[in-house]
Amino acid sequence: MSAESKLMSMRDAIAQHVPSGSMVLMGAQLEQMIPFAAGHELIRQGRRDLTLVGPISDILFDQMIGAGCVSRVLAAWVGNVSAGVGYCYRRATEGNIPRRLEVVDYSNFTIALALHAGAMGVPFMPTYATLGSDLLKKNGNLREFASPVSEETLVAVRALRPDVAILHVQRADAQGNAHLWGSLGVAVDGARASRKIIIVAEEIVEPGIISSDPNRTLVPGFLVSAVVHEPGGAHPSPVQGYAARDHGFFEEYHERSRRIEDFEDWLSQWVLHLPDRREYWKQLGPARTDALAVKHHAFSAPADFGY
Amino acid sequence: MTHRSETDITARPYTFSELMVAAAAREIRDGEVVFVGMRLPMLAFLVARRTHSPRAVGLFENGIIRETPSTQLLYTMGDPPNIFEATQCGQMLEVMSLLQQGRVNVGFLGAAEIDRFGNLNTTWGHRNNEMQRLPGSGGACDIAGLARRTVVLLAHDRGRLVDRVGHITSPGFGTGGNWRRSHGLPPASGPSTVITTLGVLRFGHDGEAFLSSVHPGVSVEEVLANTGWTLRVADELIETKPPTDAELDVMRELDPHHFWTR
Numbered sequence: 250m251s252a253e254s255k256l257m258s259m260r261d262a263i264a265q266h267v268p269s270g271s272m273v274l275m276g277a278q279l280e281q282m283i284p285f286a287a288g289h290e291l292i293r294q295g296r297r298d299l300t301l302v303g304p305i306s307d308i309l310f311d312q313m314i315g316a317g318c319v320s321r322v323l324a325a326w327v328g329n330v331s332a333g334v335g336y337c338y339r340r341a342t343e344g345n346i347p348r349r350l351e352v353v354d355y356s357n358f359t360i361a362l363a364l365h366a367g368a369m370g371v372p373f374m375p376t377y378a379t380l381g382s383d384l385l386k387k388n389g390n391l392r393e394f395a396s397p398v399s400e401e402t403l404v405a406v407r408a409l410r411p412d413v414a415i416l417h418v419q420r421a422d423a424q425g426n427a428h429l430w431g432s433l434g435v436a437v438d439g440a441r442a443s444r445k446i447i448i449v450a451e452e453i454v455e456p457g458i459i460s461s462d463p464n465r466t467l468v469p470g471f472l473v474s475a476v477v478h479e480p481g482g483a484h485p486s487p488v489q490g491y492a493a494r495d496h497g498f499f500e501e502y503h504e505r506s507r508r509i510e511d512f513e514d515w516l517s518q519w520v521l522h523l524p525d526r527r528e529y530w531k532q533l534g535p536a537r538t539d540a541l542a543v544k545h546h547a548f549s550a551p552a553d554f555g556y
Numbered sequence: 557m558t559h560r561s562e563t564d565i566t567a568r569p570y571t572f573s574e575l576m577v578a579a580a581a582r583e584i585r586d587g588e589v590v591f592v593g594m595r596l597p598m599l600a601f602l603v604a605r606r607t608h609s610p611r612a613v614g615l616f617e618n619g620i621i622r623e624t625p626s627t628q629l630l631y632t633m634g635d636p637p638n639i640f641e642a643t644q645c646g647q648m649l650e651v652m653s654l655l656q657q658g659r660v661n662v663g664f665l666g667a668a669e670i671d672r673f674g675n676l677n678t679t680w681g682h683r684n685n686e687m688q689r690l691p692g693s694g695g696a697c698d699i700a701g702l703a704r705r706t707v708v709l710l711a712h713d714r715g716r717l718v719d720r721v722g723h724i725t726s727p728g729f730g731t732g733g734n735w736r737r738s739h740g741l742p743p744a745s746g747p748s749t750v751i752t753t754l755g756v757l758r759f760g761h762d763g764e765a766f767l768s769s770v771h772p773g774v775s776v777e778e779v780l781a782n783t784g785w786t787l788r789v790a791d792e793l794i795e796t797k798p799p800t801d802a803e804l805d806v807m808r809e810l811d812p813h814h815f816w817t818r
Binding site: 278279280281304305307324325326327328330331334335338339342343352354355356357358359361362365376377378379380381382383384393401402403430431432433434435436437438486487489490493494496499547 | 641649652656687693695698739
């Protein structure tokens with residue numbers, strides 16, 4: 250059987266696999282490898298009524314909420330990690346601007362467990378987390394139950410099965426066999442829990458590179474729907490071994506999203522008036538992109554898979 | 557009454573944040589497993605490792621486990637220097653499972669609001685009588701529920717230290733007494749220490765906070781006036797020990813421009 254290439258442009262991947270109304274997992278690796286390029290393409294293609302799922306979201310959810318793409322968020326934390334609150338998130342939750350937003354508050358552990366249950370194909374996972382909290386009272390996907398095997402109360406965390414997971418990784422082959430290293434977060438369970446997977450990769454490599462180090466494989470290609478070659482697609486978040494975090498960009502976004510008029514300017518400048526990631530990269534300019542390049546490579550010792 | 561120690565006159569000047577970091581670092585005992593968090597607790601973990609707790613192990617919610625802390629200033633726990641030379645980069649589920657097993661000795665948290673029983677709110681705040689949406693739990697609810705000891709750092713004012721939080725994002729001792737057990741939380745768990753800009757609070761057996769120490773130059777009256785309930789005061793109230801030279805050296809090496817310790 251010859252493996253079929255799943256390589257496509259970001260525009261096509263989003264157009265084919267992420268319709269309005271989808272439940273989308275993004276930001277699975279927390280502050281690393283956030284799929285900003287995919288999020289911006291969703292904004293450009295005018296998606297509406299998305300449900301966003303993720304543990305924390307370092308400004309990508311805020312941008313998509315501000316752009317009006319989102320009607321529901323299932324997350325533990327939404328904001329700007331190094332700068333503070335997310336202003337678009339606040340406008341939406343406090344004043345329905347630009348539209349009403351339903352928030353289902355999780356903790357990090359319970360989001361991880363919800364995806365773990367989804368990945369295992371079972372209806373829930375048990376935990377002690379959130380007992381005594383108002384998250385448990387308000388989130389209908391967290392339910393107290395009496396343990397059937399011990400004398401105690403636990404919380405059942407209902408499984409989540411996102412329609413699509415969008416995962417930025419270091420490298421993948423054209424079939425979607427993907428290598429991820431560094432910050433894993435909930436990427437492993439998030440990928441398996443989701444009905445479709447879009448892999449966004451810094452590099453496209455030969456299949457032999459992936460199979461040379463199978464412990465590093467995030468997901469086998471047969472589970473993947475699309476592969477997008479998008480170097481720099483995670484900017485301003487970092488990619489271990491490929492790019493530093495652009496702290497200044499998060500700070501600028503903080504300042505420029507405080508007022509809605511400024512946010513609209515920001516969105517226009519960095520998303521709506523750019524056709525694709527290549528132009529975004531040009532707009533960043535070489536001084537900025539050079540500063541983010543890896544300065545000291547640190548390759549791991551090779552592992553011997555011989556026999 | 558003003559507490560001002562002799563050492564205060566001769567010691568190197570320091571900021572309130574640096575005092576808080578030093579106090580937080582002293583909450584970490586050698587060999588303990590620590591759920592670190594960011595900002596001031598991150599620095600506290602580094603200070604502890606480099607001074608009195610050289611064998612403390614740091615866990616991060618993104619799945620990272622470090623026996624040797626990064627020597628770079630971190631803006632987030634996912635910054636590449638925090639992954640470089642880590643002991644393990646696993647899944648979030650793995651570090652959270654260690655927490656649930658009771659294998660995390662101490663977890664550090666910040667909060668917008670804390671109440672007299674150590675319950676934390678980072679979900680809905682108030683400003684000028686308007687509800688203000690805050691970022692949410694992150695891992696705070698998990699850590700507050702499951703770490704053996706929880707240490708909270710926050711600025712001390714009446715708007716933050718309130719009688720009852722409007723929303724329990726992260727459970728402390730609830731309404732006191734047997735509340736945690738009756739809600740199914742593990743027996744050896746709960747808030748241990750609250751380090752503010754004015755002093756240090758600890759908790760009695762009934763789950764209610766009391767003032768344990770005041771920072772140099774701060775009066776008890778000032779602490780009470782800035783607390784939203786009638787705060788109990790320890791019989792043997794002491795003054796918070798200022799940061800030592802060794803502690804300040806570590807903080808300033810890692811944060812020379814006072815990004816976190818303004």
